[in-house]
Amino acid sequence: MKIxxxxxxxxxxxxLPASILLYTIVPKKARPFVLLTASFVFFWFIxxxxxxxxxxxxxxxxxxxxxxDKLKKQRSAALAAAASKEEKKAIKSKNGxxxxxxxxxxxxxxxxxxAVLKYSPFxxxxxxxxFRLTHSKLAVEVxxxxxxxxxxxxxLQAVSYIHDVYKEKIQADKxxxxxxxxxxxxxxxxxxxxxxxxxTAEALYSGERLHYRNLTFGAQRLAFGAFKxxxxxxxxxIIVTTIFKDxxxxxxxxxLILLGAILYTIELYMEFSGTxxxxxxxxxxxxxxxxxxFRQPFFSKSITEFWQRWHITLxxxxxxxxxxxxxxxxxxxxxxKNARKKLGRDYGPMPASIxxxxxxxxCNGLWHGAGWEYIFFGMYHFVLISLGSLILPxxxxxxxxxxxxxxxxxxxxxCIVRTALLxxxxxxxxxxxxxxxxLRMLRIMFTQFSFKSLFDGSILSIGLDAYDIxxxxxxxxxxxxxxIIKEKGKSPRQLIAAKPIFVRWPIYIGLVVFVxxxxxxxxxxxxxDPIYASF
Amino acid sequence: MDKKKVKPVVQKIxxxxxxxxxxxxxxxLLSYWFAPSKSEDITMQDVKPNGVLAEPDQTLDVxxxxxxxxxxxxxxxxxxxxxxxPSFVCASSSQYISLTExxxxxxxxxxxxxxxxxxxxAFYRKMRSDNALITRLENMFSILQFHxxxxxxxxxxxxxxxxxxxxDDMKGYKYAxxxxxxxxxxxxxxxxxxxxxxxxxxxxxxxxxxxxxxxxVKVLFVSTPSSKNWNYKRHNAVAALAKKTGADYLDLNLEKxxxxxxxxxxxxxxxxxxFRGTKKVCSFLGEYLYKTYQLEDKRNxxxxxxxxxLIDKYERLTAEN
Numbered sequence: 073m074k075i076x077x078x079x080x081x082x083x084x085x086x087x088l089p090a091s092i093l094l095y096t097i098v099p100k101k102a103r104p105f106v107l108l109t110a111s112f113v114f115f116w117f118i119x120x121x122x123x124x125x126x127x128x129x130x131x132x133x134x135x136x137x138x139x140x141d142k143l144k145k146q147r148s149a150a151l152a153a154a155a156s157k158e159e160k161k162a163i164k165s166k167n168g169x170x171x172x173x174x175x176x177x178x179x180x181x182x183x184x185x186x187a188v189l190k191y192s193p194f195x196x197x198x199x200x201x202x203f204r205l206t207h208s209k210l211a212v213e214v215x216x217x218x219x220x221x222x223x224x225x226x227x228l229q230a231v232s233y234i235h236d237v238y239k240e241k242i243q244a245d246k247x248x249x250x251x252x253x254x255x256x257x258x259x260x261x262x263x264x265x266x267x268x269x270x271x272t273a274e275a276l277y278s279g280e281r282l283h284y285r286n287l288t289f290g291a292q293r294l295a296f297g298a299f300k301x302x303x304x305x306x307x308x309x310i311i312v313t314t315i316f317k318d319x320x321x322x323x324x325x326x327x328l329i330l331l332g333a334i335l336y337t338i339e340l341y342m343e344f345s346g347t348x349x350x351x352x353x354x355x356x357x358x359x360x361x362x363x364x365x366f367r368q369p370f371f372s373k374s375i376t377e378f379w380q381r382w383h384i385t386l387x388x389x390x391x392x393x394x395x396x397x398x399x400x401x402x403x404x405x406x407x408x409k410n411a412r413k414k415l416g417r418d419y420g421p422m423p424a425s426i427x428x429x430x431x432x433x434x435c436n437g438l439w440h441g442a443g444w445e446y447i448f449f450g451m452y453h454f455v456l457i458s459l460g461s462l463i464l465p466x467x468x469x470x471x472x473x474x475x476x477x478x479x480x481x482x483x484x485x486x487c488i489v490r491t492a493l494l495x496x497x498x499x500x501x502x503x504x505x506x507x508x509x510x511l512r513m514l515r516i517m518f519t520q521f522s523f524k525s526l527f528d529g530s531i532l533s534i535g536l537d538a539y540d541i542x543x544x545x546x547x548x549x550x551x552x553x554x555x556i557i558k559e560k561g562k563s564p565r566q567l568i569a570a571k572p573i574f575v576r577w578p579i580y581i582g583l584v585v586f587v588x589x590x591x592x593x594x595x596x597x598x599x600x601d602p603i604y605a606s607f
Numbered sequence: 608m609d610k611k612k613v614k615p616v617v618q619k620i621x622x623x624x625x626x627x628x629x630x631x632x633x634x635x636l637l638s639y640w641f642a643p644s645k646s647e648d649i650t651m652q653d654v655k656p657n658g659v660l661a662e663p664d665q666t667l668d669v670x671x672x673x674x675x676x677x678x679x680x681x682x683x684x685x686x687x688x689x690x691x692x693p694s695f696v697c698a699s700s701s702q703y704i705s706l707t708e709x710x711x712x713x714x715x716x717x718x719x720x721x722x723x724x725x726x727x728x729a730f731y732r733k734m735r736s737d738n739a740l741i742t743r744l745e746n747m748f749s750i751l752q753f754h755x756x757x758x759x760x761x762x763x764x765x766x767x768x769x770x771x772x773x774x775d776d777m778k779g780y781k782y783a784x785x786x787x788x789x790x791x792x793x794x795x796x797x798x799x800x801x802x803x804x805x806x807x808x809x810x811x812x813x814x815x816x817x818x819x820x821x822x823x824v825k826v827l828f829v830s831t832p833s834s835k836n837w838n839y840k841r842h843n844a845v846a847a848l849a850k851k852t853g854a855d856y857l858d859l860n861l862e863k864x865x866x867x868x869x870x871x872x873x874x875x876x877x878x879x880x881x882f883r884g885t886k887k888v889c890s891f892l893g894e895y896l897y898k899t900y901q902l903e904d905k906r907n908x909x910x911x912x913x914x915x916x917l918i919d920k921y922e923r924l925t926a927e928n
Contacts, residue, residue, distance in 0.1 A: 081737035081744075284619045539758040581630050588634065589641075589754050 075117045078262065078350040079301045084294065087114065088354060091258070095358065096282055103279030107253055107358065114258035115220070122220035125189070126256060129182050133230045134251045136178040137237045137244035143171050144240070171238060178234035186227040189219035194442035224439055225264040226255050228389050233269045235393055242269050250277040259354035263347050265365040265385035272360055280359040290357035292565055292580065296554075297349025299587050303547045305343035307592035311536050312336045316503055319513065326521035329513050333500035337492075338548065340499060341369070344383075368555040369495075373487035375456045378495055386439070390432045398428040418465060426458050433457075444507040452498050543590045634748045641753040658775030659695045659714045666910075667718045668902050669694035671779070671829075672710055673726025674702040679879040680726070680831035680859075683778035684921040685886060686893035687914050691904035694720075696779030702729050704811040705742040711815050715822055721900045723819045725854075727830045727845045728837070730804050730812060739807070776917055782882060782924060789869035789877035794834045795842070795860050802840035804848060816852040825900065826854040831888060832867045833860070834877035857895065865891045882925055 075082045091110040095103055115123045147167040154160045196214040203210045233254070236242045245251050254273040315324065315332030324332075345366045355362035369382035379387045398404060404424040412420030437450020476483055497514070504510035536544075557564045568579055659670070669692060671681050677698035686694060697710045707729060715723075745751045804812070816826045828849050830837055837860045849856035859865060865887050869877055872884030880888060896902060905911045 081741055085740060086737060537758070577626065577629070580626070581633055584630060585633060585637065588750055589637065589757055591754065594752065594755060 075114065078259070078347050078354070079298050084298070084350075087117075087258075088357075092282065092287075092357060100279045100281070104249060104253060104277045107257065107276060108249055111253065111256040111258040111261065115222075115256060115261055118222070118262060119220035122218060125185055125220050125223065126226060128185065129226060129230045130248070130252045130255050132181045133178060133233050133255075134245070134248050136174050136234055137251075138246070139174050140171055140234070140237050141244035143167055143174065175234055175238045179231055182227045182230040182234075186219075186223055189217045189223065191438070191442045192217065222261045222263070225260065225262075225266055228266045228386075228393075229255055229268075231393060232266070232389060236269060245269075245273065247277070253277055257355070257360070259351040260362060263344065263351065264383075265348060265351070265363050266389050267363060267385070271363055272355075275360045276358075278359075282357065283359060286359050287357050289565055289569075290353040290355075292568075292583075293349050293353030293356060295580070295583050295587065297346040297353060298591075299547070299583060300342040300346030300349065300551060302587055302591035302593060304544060304551070305339045305346060307536070307540055307544060308335050308339040308342070309592075312339050312503075316505070319516070324516070325525050326517040326519070327523045328525035329500075329517045330496070330521070331526060333496040333513075333517075336503050337496045337499040340503075341366075341382075342551070368559050370492055371488060371555065371559055372491050373484060374460060374491055375453060375494060376460060378491055379453070379457075386436070390436060394432050394435055395428045398431050399424050404428070422461060425461070429454055429458055440502065445501060445504055445510055448507050448510060449498060449502045452501055456494060456498075540592075547586075547590070631748075634750055638748050638750040638753075641750050641756050643753060643756060658779060659697050659710075660717065661774040662695060662718070664717045665719050666693060667695050668692045668721050668905075669724065669896060669900075670711075670714055670718060670720045670722075671696045671698065671724040671726065672702070672707045672729075673698045673724075674729045674732065675700050675781075675879060676728040676831045676833055676836065677726035678779060678781040679783045679874065679881075680885055680888050681724075681892070682780040682885050682889050684776075684780065684914075684917055685889040686896075687906070688918055688921075689890060690893040690897040690902070691906035692893075692897060692902040693905060693911060693914055694778065698726065698779060701732065703732055703734050703738045703742070704729055704808045704815075705734060705739045708811055708815050708818075709742055709746060711818065715819070715824065719822070720824055721902060722825045722827050722896065723815075724827050724829050725812070725815065727828050727841070728833065730808055730828075730845060730848075731802075731836075731841065732808070733805055734807050734811075739811075776920055777924075778917075780885070783874040783879060783885070784882060785874045786871060786881050786883075787874060787876045788871075789834055789873045791869045792834070794837065795839050798839045799843065800840045801843045801847065802838070804844050809848065812848060813852055816854050820853065826852070827896075828854050828856045829892070830856075830858040830860055832865065832880060832884065834869050834873075836878065855899075857892075859888060859891065862891060 075087060077083065087110075091106070094110070095106045098106055112123065115126055147163060150163045150167070151160055154163055193214050193216060196212050200211050200214065203212075233242075233251070237244045250273055251269075253276045254267070254269050257267075257272065257276055260267060312332060312335050315328060316336065319329060319332070348365045352362045352364065363385055365384050367381040367384065369378055372378035372381055399408075399421075404427065407427075408421050408424045411423045414420075415422070433450040433454035434447065435450075436453070437446045437448070440446045440449065471478060471483075478484075497517075500513060500517075501510040504513060554564050557567065568576055571579075659667070669683075669686075671677055671683075671694060673696075675698070678696050681694075681696050681698075683694040683696060686692065695714075697714055699706065707725065711723065741751075819826045828845055830842065830845060837858075842858050842860070845858070846856055848854075867873075867880070867884055867887060872880055872887065874881040897904075906915060
């Protein structure tokens with residue numbers, strides 16, 4: 073069996089039900105092992121023998137965390153026995169260096185595997201490019217490694233585990249099965265979210281029995297995820313693929329390129345958040361709360377806020393393991409101290425923050441893929457966020473003079489639309505076929521802008537008919553309404569669950585029927601591959 | 608467990624079963640509603656093989672199944688022209704063997720051919736568990752096949768029976784005009800090695816053969832010439848399976864007398880045949896079938912006059928070759 077997506081018959085109708093059934097029939101003590109076996113089997117289905125990389129990661133963090141634990145105990149014992157302050161300082165320093173070395177080894181193993189498998193072809197290609205540009209006859213062979221699906225997700229989890237043990241946020245786990253399950257729980261393997269040990273490990277290993285409410289709520293979330301992916305994302309795939317692949321052949325104007333950027337952003341959101349719905353719903357069925365990865369991102373009023381609502385677990389990972397360590401490093405602290413003297417309290421911390429942001433967005437771009445277009449994508453957001461911070465005092469002054477109230481709805485709507493458009497342009501860069509292509513598309517968007525293609529029928533000639541467009545509007549409106557309810561702090565599922573059966577059941581059945589009838593599957597449609605699984 | 612705890616559990620189980628049954632009922636009703644009244648409304652992928660269902664009952668002597676290798680290599684009108692027996696190609700692009708089984712069952716409900724031909728390239732199409740399940744689900748709830756008809760269908764019409772009125776004048780053959788040169792290299796290098804056929808596929812093939820035999824229909828495995836897809840290891844595996852199941856086997860890749868020239872007879876550099884290749888294959892295969900299975904020449908049979916009328920159209924369409 074080959075599983076290519078969580079939103080597939082293989083997963084939803086075979087793998088998941090079989091895992092649930094097996095989980096139910098075994099005794100409590102055996103349940104974590106059912107999950108672990110299912111996870112390894114799942115990994116085998118998606119990446120076969122590349123499972124060896126996952127096993128290396130698990131073993132490395134398990135052993136290194138125990139090593140850290142031992143060093144911490146040694147330090148405590150030595151400190152207790154130490155007589156003088158100097159002696160204690162020396163012990164702390166020596167032991168601290170050893171612990172740091174262990175963490176570095178852990179990071180090197182886990183990020184090292186990721187770097188070699190994913191980035192070495194990119195690096196070697198650019199080395200060859202450099203040789204060519206300098207008219208050198210030298211050339212290196214570009215390696216072609218197979219990377220397991222989901223390596224970008226579990227590698228970050230591995231680093232977070234080691235780091236959190238080092239920082240004493242969590243204790244090193246002596247149970248390798250629990251560490252393995254935290255790293256490989258099958259719903260999160262392909263597209264995340266990036267979980268922290270403290271979020272999921274205990275619940276995963278507890279072997280809690282299945283609850284009716286968890287099963288039904290989980291199933292509802294699966295259905296809604298399938299709705300987003302099959303009805304919206306797969307339907308948009310045809311038109312988005314045509315615009316991005318053939319925009320020159322069709323001679324599209326800037327308006328249609330912008331539409332392509334907007335539609336791609338919607339497609340990406342529906343595909344990724346739909347898959348995450350399935351992932352979280354699957355976890356919910358087993359009584360495991362997987363962290364949310366999206367919080368209505370298109371209600372964001374700034375790019376910074378957008379990244380707090382979109383792919384949340386990646387953002388918080390970068391914040392905790394790159395941004396904070398960089399800003400809290402000795403050179404950055406020194407820089408902030410000096411800058412405060414010259415630039416004042418408001419702008420003083422900015423140089424260090426901007427350097428840290430640069431690191432975060434360079435890594436964010438690279439995390440999404442080994443290519444210059446991804447680095448460009450990261451730098452685009454770096455510039456937007458940095459500019460946002462720099463001009464904030466100025467914009468406050470201007471708004472004050474114009475007597476525009478930030479808290480009134482017209483300004484909020486303006487900010488939401490502005491942020492969404494900037495995000496769409498970023499995603500266009502992200503989905504282009506390379507940096508040249510993204511620059512070409514940007515040029516057309518800004519120099520040949522016109523709405524002609526949108527109204528002369530061209531849009532109906534590139535894969536979608538009027539019926540498809542109506543369904544898209546209806547389906548996106550449903551997701552929008554659900555978003556508004558969530559934004560108000562209410563749970564749509566709980567609201568529906570509180571209704572009487574003759575209201576509740578038609579809603580559930582209606583959702584499934586909507587997916588079955590209006591889903592973009594079968595002849596004439598091309599379902600998208602899971603986009604984030606390839607990162 | 609005490610009674611107080613058991614009652615809600617039982618209620619929940621019964622509630623879940625009722626919900627699932629209700630959902631199934633709704634999908635079934637939708638299946639009736641969405642089923643097309645005419646076969647031309649059937650989804651594009653299956654429209655050609657479904658043409659067999661519009662053929663008059665008990666009129667076809669040979670039925671051929673498979674993937675694109677089959678519908679580009681076998682031309683029933685060509686064989687009719689040369690040998691005079693009626694046949695039909697029920698092939699579809701990337702056909703899974705689970706779908707082949709479904710087509711075999713549907714067509715044998717209406718036809719009693721002398722021989723059923725299974726093109727062997729599809730034997731190697733790796734089937735995932737969900738392919739089989741999807742085919743079953745589609746057979747159970749045809750809404751899954753016909754869901755996209757909401758765009759065009761008329762209002763409520765509750766009849767799941769499709770009126771198969773659409774006839775294919777090419778009898779399932781797909782004319783390939785293009786030539787993309789391939790290389791005339793020896794790809795059938797003799798060996799004793801075997802390239803195993805997936806276990807699941809083997810089970811399906813065995814079942815299909817058994818079903819045909821039970822209906823008194825002979826089964827012939829045919830490997831069409833394809834320098835890209837075929838080799839001696841596959842030949843060995845199919846030969847062994849034929850022996851095991853009691854089917855006949857004809858590997859056209861080993862028939863030098865067909866004289867396939869990979870520079871001129873392929874549409875895509877050795878993957879599929881073009882019309883020049885099809886003519887060569889049909890000449891050989893038609894003769895082989897005619898003699899081996901003692902087929903009748905029906906060209907003078909007034910009941911088959913329609914087949915003679917098709918020749919003109921067929922020749923016009925393929926005239927450039």
